[in-house]
Structures are given as structure tokens and as C-alpha cells.
Amino acid sequence: MTAVATVLVAGLGSYLLRLSMVGAGGRIRWLPQIERAAHLVVPMTFAALATGGILASTGGIGIVPPIAAVGAGAVSAQRTGRPYAAIAVGMPTLWVLNALVGA
Amino acid sequence: MLATTAADPLIPRDVPDPRPTRRADLVAGARAMAAWLPGIAAYGLVVGVSAARADMPALAGWLTGPTIYGGGAQVAAIDLLDAGAAPVVVVATVLAVNARLVVYSAALAGFWRTTSRRWRLLAAYLLVDPSFAVGVDRYREPGDRVGAHAHYLGGAGLLWITWLAAITVGATAGARLPGGLHLELVVPLFLVGEVVRRLSSPAARRGCAAAVVVAVAGTAAPLHLGPVAAIVAGLAVALTTREDRR
Numbered sequence: 001m002t003a004v005a006t007v008l009v010a011g012l013g014s015y016l017l018r019l020s021m022v023g024a025g026g027r028i029r030w031l032p033q034i035e036r037a038a039h040l041v042v043p044m045t046f047a048a049l050a051t052g053g054i055l056a057s058t059g060g061i062g063i064v065p066p067i068a069a070v071g072a073g074a075v076s077a078q079r080t081g082r083p084y085a086a087i088a089v090g091m092p093t094l095w096v097l098n099a100l101v102g103a
Numbered sequence: 104m105l106a107t108t109a110a111d112p113l114i115p116r117d118v119p120d121p122r123p124t125r126r127a128d129l130v131a132g133a134r135a136m137a138a139w140l141p142g143i144a145a146y147g148l149v150v151g152v153s154a155a156r157a158d159m160p161a162l163a164g165w166l167t168g169p170t171i172y173g174g175g176a177q178v179a180a181i182d183l184l185d186a187g188a189a190p191v192v193v194v195a196t197v198l199a200v201n202a203r204l205v206v207y208s209a210a211l212a213g214f215w216r217t218t219s220r221r222w223r224l225l226a227a228y229l230l231v232d233p234s235f236a237v238g239v240d241r242y243r244e245p246g247d248r249v250g251a252h253a254h255y256l257g258g259a260g261l262l263w264i265t266w267l268a269a270i271t272v273g274a275t276a277g278a279r280l281p282g283g284l285h286l287e288l289v290v291p292l293f294l295v296g297e298v299v300r301r302l303s304s305p306a307a308r309r310g311c312a313a314a315v316v317v318a319v320a321g322t323a324a325p326l327h328l329g330p331v332a333a334i335v336a337g338l339a340v341a342l343t344t345r346e347d348r349r
Contacts, residue, residue, distance in 0.1 A: 001190040002160075002163075003159045003160055004163045004166060006163075006190040007163050007166045007170055007171065008166070008170060010167075010170070010171050010180055010193060010197040010198070011166070011171045013198050014172065014173065014197060014198065015227070017205050017208070018207075018208055018228065018230045019223075019224070020205050020208055021212045022212045022215060022226075022227050024209070024212055033342070035206050037342060038203040038205065038206050040307060040310060040338060040341045040342065041199050041200070041203070042301065043297070043298050043301040043307050043311055044311060044314045044333070044334045044337035044338050044341065045175065045196065045314075045334050046295075046297050046298045046301075047294075047315050048314045048315070048318040048329075048331075048333035048334050048337065049178070049179055049182050049183075049294055050291045050295050050298060051314070051315045051318035051333070052182070052186070052330055053182060053290055053291030053294070054291045054295075056287070057285065057288045057291065066288055069288060069292065070291065070292060073292045073296060074296070077296035077300060078299045081300055082142075082296070084146075084296065086295050086296030086299075087149065087289055087296070090288070090292040090295075091284075091292065095285075
């Protein structure tokens with residue numbers, strides 16, 4: 001299956017998720033456990049994907065700069081409550097450390 | 104100021120309807136969405152840049168916008184396609200991230216029961232976290248349901264336009280940025296930022312810790328199944344953690 005076809009299938013599945021309960025006209029009530037799982041799966045997915053992305057990025061530049069950048073980004077995101085702060089602080093940290101290591 | 108009670112004999116019959124018109128509701132919905140747009144635009148730029156930098160056709164990366172239409176799920180799809188994951192893994196992960204949309208769908212279905220099928224097909228397509236938040240606020244107000252539908256469409260429509268524009272700009276600019284910037288770390292950093300603000304409960308913290316451990320252990324898993332295994336493990340730990348445990 002090509003990348004475009006995969007995206008189209010994932011998109012169709014996502015649309016069916018959106019549409020799934022609309023046909024029921026609000027007559028279906030969720031168990032609290034299912035609703036809880038639907039919300040908890042988001043941070044689990046992001047944590048798993050972030051870990052893979054961070055490990056992949058250590059290939060060319062070593063482990064210290066990306067790990068330090070992620071640490072600085074995580075602290076800034078937690079303090080500000082804004083996920084974009086992780087990029088705003090993490091990327092400059094990475095560039096500075098890369099420049100120091102390369103110097 | 105005129106009184107508005109119908110029983111008041113002093114009110115002339117030709118007093119304009121005090122309820123906002125449909126167009127005014129569309130604008131009100133767009134205004135309610137405006138507060139979300141700076142963050143949404145930044146997020147869309149990140150998704151667009153990651154799509155441009157990924158080892159996949161540019162069209163596939165951009166298509167995640169109008170098809171999958173959800174930042175987290177789009178990032179997951181781009182990340183996995185870039186890593187060469189099997190299509191079934193990509194689709195399963197996207198559906199896992201978007202599973203919460205079923206809950207949103209159920210929450211709004213009752214309000215949409217009396218609308219036309221075409222309207223429901225469109226409204227469901229536009230359903231994502233910000234449009235749900237803006238829409239449900241208005242639906243919970245008493246009164247005019249038709250106005251609430253227009254309010255939803257106004258906010259959700261503006262969100263859709265902004266999101267696709269941001270992705271397009273990000274994808275166009277991202278392809279021209281130098282490799283020395285190491286932009287491959289932008290998406291992991293964004294995901295880390297998204298994770299840390301969701302760690303308010305013990306269940307989320309323990310689950311994420313488990314997901315990280317399994318993701319590290321599963322980096323060499325066949326078919327790029329490591330992330331899926333990590334998600335399942337994290338969810339299992341989170342769901343078996345009592346919320347009152349510290």
C-alpha cells in the first residue's frame with residue numbers, strides 16, 4: 001500500500017470514528033472506563049512516538065544534545081503550560097549544544 | 104430598552120427578533136474560535152514542516168490535513184510513515200489517537216438529531232478538539248438550536264481553513280530549511296510538550312513512564328510495532344492505576 005493510500009484509509013477510518021455516534025442520535029451512553037481510556041490513550045501515544053523520535057535523532061549528533069534539549073523543553077512546557085514552549089526552548093538548546101560540541 | 108416578554112401589551116408586533124441571525128451566529132462561532140487560532144496555526148506549521156522533512160511523498164504528508172484532520176494523529180501518521188512502518192501499524196495508531204472523537208461524536212449527536220443528513224455529514228467531518236469545545240459551549244446554552252448549529256459551523260469552518268493554511272505554509276517552508284537545523288527534533292519536542300501538560304494524574308504519569316520504557320525496548324521491533332506495543336502497555340498501566348493513588 002502506498003503512503004497516499006495509507007493516509008486515505010486512516011482518514012476514512014478517522015471520519016467513521018467522528019460519524020459513528022451521530023447516527024445513534026445521542027442515545028448511546030459511554031461507560032466511564034471507556035471514556036477514560038479514550039482520553040488516556042492520547043498521552044500514551046505521544047510519549048511512545050516522542051521516545052522513538054528522540055532516539056532516532058541521536059543518530060547523527062550524539063545523545064547528549066537532544067536529551068538536554070528535550071529536558072529543557074519539557075521543563076519550559078510544564079512551567080508555561082504551552083506545548084510550543086518545548087520547541088521554543090528545546091531547539092535553541094540543541095543548536096547551542098551542537099555548536100559547542102562541534103567547536 | 105424594550106421589554107421582551109410576549110405578554111407585555113406595550114410591545115409592538117413588529118419588534119425585531121432579539122435572537123441573533125444565522126449569519127451573526129456564524130460570526131460569533133468564528134470569534135469564539137479565534138482565541139484558539141494562534142496555537143492552532145503554530146501547531147499546523149509544525150505538522151507541515153514535519154511532513155515536508157519526512158521520507159514520504161509530499162502529497163501524502165499534506166493529505167493528512169484534510170483526511171485525518173487532527174494534529175496528534177497526523178504527526179503520528181507522518182512519523183510512522185517516515186520510519187517505514189507497515190500501513191496497518193500507521194492506520195491502527197491513527198485510529199487509537201483519534202478514538203476520543205467517538206466520545207465527542209456521542210456528546211454532540213443528541214444536539215444534531217434534528218438536522219439534515221448532509222449537515223450531519225459535514226459537521227462530523229469538522230469535529231475535532233477545538234470545534235468540539237467551542238460547539239458544546241454554545242449547545243449547552245438554553246434557547247435557539249438553529250443558531251447553535253450556525254455557531255458550530257462558524258467556528259469549525261474557520262478552524263479547518265486555518266489548519267490547512269498553516270500546514271500548507273509549513274510544508275512549503277519546511278522543504279527549504281537547511282538540514283543543519285536538525286528539525287527532525289521539532290515533532291518529538293512538541294509531543295513532549297503535549298505529554299507534560301497531560302501528566303496531572305497518577306494514571307497518566309505511570310502510563311507514560313511505561314510507554315517510554317516499552318518504546319525504548321521496542322526500537323528494533325519488526326514492522327515498527329514498538330510504538331503500538333508502547334501505547335498498549337502504557338494504557339494498560341494507566342487503566343489499572345487508581346486515580347487517588349499518589
